[in-house]
Amino acid sequence: MPLQATSGAASYDAFGGGVPAVPQYIEDVFSTYLYTGTGASQTIINGIDLSTKGGLVWQKDRSQGTGYHHILQDTARGATYCLFSNLTNAQSQDSAGTGFVFNNNGFTIGSTNVKVNASGDNYVSWTFREQPKFFDVVTYTGNGTNRTISHNLGATPGCIIVKRTDTTGGWVTYHRSTGNTGVLFLNTTAAFNADPSYWNNTSPTSTNFSVGTFTGVNANAGTYVAYLFAHDAGGFGLTGTDNVISCGSYTGNGSAPGTVVTLGYEPQWVMIKASSGVGPWIMLNNMMGLALTATNTLIANADYSETAQSTYFNLTATGFQLNTTDSDVNNSGSTYIYIAIRRGPMKVPTSGTSVFSPIARTGTGATATVSNGITTDLIISHARNAVYSTGVWDRLRGVAAYLETTGTASESTSSDSVTAMNNAAYVLGADSAADRINRSGDTYANWVFGRAPGFFDIVAYTGTGTNTTQTHNLGVVPELIIVKRRSAIASWAVYSATIGNTKYLQIQTNNSASTDTTYWNSTTPTSTVFSLGTSATPNQSSQAYIAYLFATLAGVSKVGSYTGTGTTKQVDCGFTAGARFVLIKRTDSTGDWYVWDSARGIVSGNDPYLLLNSTAAEVTSTDYIDTYSAGFELSSTAPSAINASGGSFIFLAIS
Numbered sequence: 001m002p003l004q005a006t007s008g009a010a011s012y013d014a015f016g017g018g019v020p021a022v023p024q025y026i027e028d029v030f031s032t033y034l035y036t037g038t039g040a041s042q043t044i045i046n047g048i049d050l051s052t053k054g055g056l057v058w059q060k061d062r063s064q065g066t067g068y069h070h071i072l073q074d075t076a077r078g079a080t081y082c083l084f085s086n087l088t089n090a091q092s093q094d095s096a097g098t099g100f101v102f103n104n105n106g107f108t109i110g111s112t113n114v115k116v117n118a119s120g121d122n123y124v125s126w127t128f129r130e131q132p133k134f135f136d137v138v139t140y141t142g143n144g145t146n147r148t149i150s151h152n153l154g155a156t157p158g159c160i161i162v163k164r165t166d167t168t169g170g171w172v173t174y175h176r177s178t179g180n181t182g183v184l185f186l187n188t189t190a191a192f193n194a195d196p197s198y199w200n201n202t203s204p205t206s207t208n209f210s211v212g213t214f215t216g217v218n219a220n221a222g223t224y225v226a227y228l229f230a231h232d233a234g235g236f237g238l239t240g241t242d243n244v245i246s247c248g249s250y251t252g253n254g255s256a257p258g259t260v261v262t263l264g265y266e267p268q269w270v271m272i273k274a275s276s277g278v279g280p281w282i283m284l285n286n287m288m289g290l291a292l293t294a295t296n297t298l299i300a301n302a303d304y305s306e307t308a309q310s311t312y313f314n315l316t317a318t319g320f321q322l323n324t325t326d327s328d329v330n331n332s333g334s335t336y337i338y339i340a341i342r343r344g345p346m347k348v349p350t351s352g353t354s355v356f357s358p359i360a361r362t363g364t365g366a367t368a369t370v371s372n373g374i375t376t377d378l379i380i381s382h383a384r385n386a387v388y389s390t391g392v393w394d395r396l397r398g399v400a401a402y403l404e405t406t407g408t409a410s411e412s413t414s415s416d417s418v419t420a421m422n423n424a425a426y427v428l429g430a431d432s433a434a435d436r437i438n439r440s441g442d443t444y445a446n447w448v449f450g451r452a453p454g455f456f457d458i459v460a461y462t463g464t465g466t467n468t469t470q471t472h473n474l475g476v477v478p479e480l481i482i483v484k485r486r487s488a489i490a491s492w493a494v495y496s497a498t499i500g501n502t503k504y505l506q507i508q509t510n511n512s513a514s515t516d517t518t519y520w521n522s523t524t525p526t527s528t529v530f531s532l533g534t535s536a537t538p539n540q541s542s543q544a545y546i547a548y549l550f551a552t553l554a555g556v557s558k559v560g561s562y563t564g565t566g567t568t569k570q571v572d573c574g575f576t577a578g579a580r581f582v583l584i585k586r587t588d589s590t591g592d593w594y595v596w597d598s599a600r601g602i603v604s605g606n607d608p609y610l611l612l613n614s615t616a617a618e619v620t621s622t623d624y625i626d627t628y629s630a631g632f633e634l635s636s637t638a639p640s641a642i643n644a645s646g647g648s649f650i651f652l653a654i655s
Contacts, residue, residue, distance in 0.1 A: 024236045025346040026244045029055075029129040032269060032287040033106075034422045037061075039119035041099055041111040046423070048127045050075060050102035055129040056137055056227060057107055058085075059096075060298055062288070062306040063121040069303045071096045071116055075130075076137040077225055083163055085186055085300045091165040091225075122306075124288055124298070126269065128227075133235030134245055136228040139165075144220035146200045148208040151228055157204045158231025158247025159339055161186055164216060166223040172216045174199055174209070175337045176231060177249035178275050183216075184337070187301050192275045229339055232264075237346055244342040249275065250322075254332030257314065258322035261338070266317050266473055268343035271300065272328075276335040279328050284312065286343065287422070291315075291398030292460055292544070293413065315396065317459060317471040348454045348475075352556045352655035355450040358581055358597035360384075365440025367419070368428045376421040377458060378449040378548065380405070381437040382610045384600070384618040390610075391436030392484075393418045396458045397546055402436065403484050405507045405593075405612045411486040411544075445600055445610060445618075447581065454553040458546065459530075465541030467521045469529040478525050478549040479559035480652055482507065485537070487544040493537045495520055495530070498561040498650050499587050504537075508613050510641075513587040550652055558631065558653045561587075566636070566645035573631030573653045578602070581654040582625060582632050583612070588648040591641035596625055596632075603627060 031046035048055065054075040061068040069084040073096070080097035083089075099110015106127070109117045116123060128135045132154030140149050151157070160174040171186030178184065180203045182194035198217055202210035209228070211218040218224075231247040234240065243264060250261050269285040281300035288306065289296035295312045298304065312329050313320040319340075322330045329336060349355045357372040378394045389404040399421050400413045416429030417437050426448070431438035437446070449456050453475040461470045463485075472478065481495040494505035496513075501520045503513040519538055523531035530549070532539040539545075552559050558573035573579060580598040585591060593612035600608045600618070604627060608620045624638040631653055634643045642649070 024131055024134070025344065026236065026342050027344040027347060029131045029134050030244075030269070030341055030344075031125075031127045032285045033125045033127065034287050034420070035123050035125070037117040037119050037121040037123060039111065039117065041108060042117065043103065043108045044106045044125060046106040046125075046127055048106060048129050049104045050107060050127070050129065051104045053129050053131070054137060055102075055127060055135070057102075058126040058128070059116045060124055061115065061118065061121050062124055062298070064118070065303055065305040067303060068115055068305070070298075070300060073097060073100060074137045074225065074227075075102055076139045077165065081165075083165070083225070085171060086303050088168045088170055088187060090167045090169075124285070124306075126285075133230050133233035135230065138226040138228065140224050140226070142211075142215075142218040142220055142222040142224060144213060144218060146210070146212050147218070148210050149226070150208045151226075153228045153230055154206060154235070155230045155233035156206050157209060157228045158245070159229040160204065160209055161227045162211075162217050162224055164219070164222055164224055169216050172198060172214075174204070175249075175275070176247055177335075177337045179203070180210075184273060184275060186281060189278045189280050189301060191277050191279075242342075242346070244346075246340045247338070248340070249335055249337045252322065252330040252332055252334045252336060254325050254330060256323050256325050256330075258324075258330050260316075260321045261313075261319045263319040263340055263342075265319070265342040266315055267320060267340040269341040270320070270338055272336055272338045274328065274331070274334055275337045277331070279336075282312070282328055286315070286395060289398065291396060291401075293398035293401050314460065317473050343473075345452050347452075348553065349452045349556055352580060355452045355455050355556065356581060356654045357448040358599035359446040359448060360599040361444055361446065363431065363438040363440050363442045363444060364428075365430055365438065367430070368438060369425050370428060370446070371425045372448050373424050374448065374450045375423050376426045376448055377451045378456075379418060379421070379426060379437075380447045380612075382445050382595070382612070383436070383439075384443040384445055384608070384610065386435075386439075386442050386617060387615045388435050389615055390612060391417065393421075394458055394546065395421050396460050397486065401486075403486070403546070405492065406615050407508055408489050408491050410488050410490075445595075445597060447595070447597065454551060455557055456551075457549045459549065461545050461547065463532075463536075463539040463541055463543045463545055465534060465536070465539060467531070467533055468539065469531050470547070471529050472547075472549055474527070474549050474551055476527050476551045476553075478530060478551050480550040480650075481525065481530055482548040483538045483545055485540065485543050485545050488540075490540075490543075491537055493519060493535075495525070496587070496650050497524070497559070498648075501531075505585065505587065507593060510590045510592045510613055512589050512591070556655055558651075560653070561648065561650045564634075564640075564643040564645055564647035564649060566643060568636045569634040569643060570628050571631045571634065571651065571653070573655070575631055575653075575655040576629060577655065578627050578629050579632045579653040579655060581652070583652040584642055584649055585651075586641050586644070586647055586649050589640070589644070591649075594624075594642060602632065
């Protein structure tokens with residue numbers, strides 16, 4: 001009879017059977033949260049219920065190296081007990097556990113905890129909530145004989161990490177790709193060690209896992225904790241069939257670009273280890289910087305501070321592609337294992353304030369943290385009082401890389417403009433090189449967007465020069481697609497559902513819509529792909545591109561069109577409290593790309609506007625749009641570029 005494990009609570013339906021009571025989403029069970037130490041007690045609110053559901057918090061000081069270990073605390077052992085993934089030490093009531101509390105929406109860190117809360121240091125926390133088909137924590141006492149231990153993962157584990165807690169011992173790791181005949185050790189760089197005594201030469205099942213006689217997993221009277229990770233088990237999303245975690249392997253080819261790893265989703269967190277040879281446990285995530293231009297890494301088996309590397313791999317909508325010859329992740333012929341977790345959110349947002357934030361601010365010319373309340377994925381910044389190019393930054397390309405909507409220039413980088421995009425804020429540098437977002441004394445409009453199903457998505461791709469499709473994760477048919485070649489000079493290309501798949505617009509000009517069937521291959525996008533033709537503007541062979549995709553989401557956003565009247569006209573977007581952002585472009589004739597937002601004022605009087613296609617300063621002396629609870633209202637004084645009688649216009653509005 002299997003030994004009964006001690007495991008945190010899980011949510012089940014009324015009929016049992018390990019079925020979640022409600023559909024689950026990755027943002028309910030996993031979080032990467034970046035924070036700065038204060039030296040005073042602080043609460044991290046990441047939306048993860050640890051106090052009633054159970055789970056693990058894994059933290060690391062990104063600023064410090066030697067002596068600043070990876071610290072793991074879980075609900076099964078208790079908040080005050082710490083383990084260190086880079087050490088063999090027994091668990092201890094280290095100072096990291098002082099004042100630590102598991103909450104129903106995150107966790108609290110104590111004031112005396114210098115390892116996870118030193119004033120001014122930068123930290124990362126990874127929170128894994130217990131949930132069937134995702135993650136489980138099990139504690140047990142060894143008996144020195146072959147046996148099985150039950151778990152509540154509700155699926156066959158893809159990876160199991162076991163640590164002895166009462167005395168020293170390595171972090172013994174099972175991975176489905178290396179099998180039950182040996183182990184890897186999370187705390188070392190060692191290659192796979194063949195030894196069947198660890199897992200009793202028996203593969204885990206959906207209800208239990210086996211341990212042999214080896215003391216690292218089953219010494220008589222020894223105490224242990226096991227962390228179990230599922231593999232492609234479904235259980236998530238609206239239908240309960242979406243995968244959110246994968247434990248797989250790949251073979252390196254030593255090329256850049258190299259091996260393609262297909263997950264079926266874009267990952268946000270990946271841990272990689274060479275299994276056929278020596279190599280570190282490399283940890284990457286999209287909050288620290290898992291981007292096309294650079295990768296920031298931590299090493300699970302070492303106390304190193306965060307290290308900036310050349311790009312290890314490029315994210316795709318369905319996985320990742322190796323983009324380095326570094327032997328740690330892509331040695332030719334070597335085998336690597338990984339754990340990958342899906343990018344969120346998976347929930348469809350219900351309010352515009354959760355995915356969009358307009359901010360009016362004055363530059364400081366020095367490092368500044370700008371709170372915005374959303375996970376920042378895209379920032380567009382336009383100076384209000386000066387003539388500067390409009391800058392565009394996004395997480396997927398890397399925070400230092402920017403584009404300009406006012407021209408055709410290729411991507412540039414500035415290390416002192418945007419320096420970080422965090423969970424509820426973004427960080428700006430001195431901006432001495434770009435002058436696009438934080439020059440001292442200048443005023444700016446920052447438009448900040450978060451990726452979310454049904455609302456907004458970002459896709460990076462490499463052109464083919466031939467008719468092709470690109471996969472996206474918007475989840476619905478995109479109605480507005482904005483594309484820019486990153487690697488060379490090229491015009492912006494804009495697809496609009498209103499003008500159709502044989503025409504295009506350009507953001508850097510005021511031109512009307514032009515006809516060219518080679519832009520979008522005369523093919524309308526679908527809920528999973530958008531099409532590209534042979535035009536070099538959106539699809540030149542071997543060139544790098546970025547695409548921003550928007551759709552109509554009830555109560556949140558509206559991608560639409562209207563016919564001008566030359567008189568007062570109300571545009572119904574289906575909102576209840578009016579639009580906080582409005583972008584308008586005339587398509588049948590010339591017309592600028594006008595932008596209004598609530599941070600600068602959408603009121604009954606004058607409404608300041610900026611132009612995406614112009615470096616001109618803000619215009620404050622006009623009253624072209626007005627408030628309207630269902631959307632926005634065009635005034636009778638609006639020019640022909642906004643409300644010409646009989647004119648055709650497209651718009652993007654966000655509530």
